[in-house]
Amino acid sequence: MGEVTYQGLTFEPYIRREEIAKQVHRLAKEIMRDYQGKNPLFLCVLNGSFIFASDLFRACNLPDAEITFIRFKSYEGMASTGNVKEIMGLSEDITGRHVLIVEDIIDSGVTAVQLRKELDKHNPASVKMVSLLFKPESLTVGEPPEYVGFEIPSKFILGYGLDLDGLARNLPEIYVLKDA
Ligand code: IMP
Ligand code: MG
Numbered sequence: 001m002g003e004v005t006y007q008g009l010t011f012e013p014y015i016r017r018e019e020i021a022k023q024v025h026r027l028a029k030e031i032m033r034d035y036q037g038k039n040p041l042f043l044c045v046l047n048g049s050f051i052f053a054s055d056l057f058r059a060c061n062l063p064d065a066e067i068t069f070i071r072f073k074s075y076e077g078m079a080s081t082g083n084v085k086e087i088m089g090l091s092e093d094i095t096g097r098h099v100l101i102v103e104d105i106i107d108s109g110v111t112a113v114q115l116r117k118e119l120d121k122h123n124p125a126s127v128k129m130v131s132l133l134f135k136p137e138s139l140t141v142g143e144p145p146e147y148v149g150f151e152i153p154s155k156f157i158l159g160y161g162l163d164l165d166g167l168a169r170n171l172p173e174i175y176v177l178k179d180a
């Protein structure tokens with residue numbers, strides 16, 4: 001794993017494939033323990049979460065688990081716009097369902113707060129969130145996710161689903177912006 005360059009910026013290796021897999025399996029164990037005997041609905045927040053959600057969903061051996069998708073967008077380049085757009089809404093009836101939101105990363109918390117508000121309107125049985133990454137120092141609104149893979153400092157990262165203006169999602173490992 002060497003350095004990679006996108007839009008003239010250099011990124012260095014940060015979290016390796018094996019470490020990601022280890023945390024995905026640890027999260028799956030916790031989720032299986034908490035949702036045993038339930039019929040949870042995993043809600044993958046596109047675009048960033050699709051790789052994590054596909055690994056996590058397969059690692060969760062819950063016979064009655066289902067998955068669906070919603071799309072939100074708040075980031076332009078390397079900063080949150082603070083303005084979250086819902087681009088593709090809920091297609092499933094979540095009334096009375098145990099919903100598990102699957103996020104790639106919680107940064108300011110703005111997306112998470114807006115999403116929870118939206119879901120609460122439909123009277124789900126419960127709503128929890130699992131996020132692969134969490135930047136606690138950046139959180140300005142809402143609560144930390146119930147399940148967290150990695151707590152990281154407030155630096156820009158990419159790979160494993162996370163992007164810079166649409167690029168780098170296909171990197172199998174996570175990279176961090178190199179200090180100038
Ligand atoms: P929040 O609303 O500020 O919590 O931002 C959440 C969304 O911003 C995530 O779902 C990501 O799509 C994006 N995001 C936040 N931090 C990063 C990062 O370091 N790299 C790439 N995308 C990020
Ligand atoms: Mg993004």
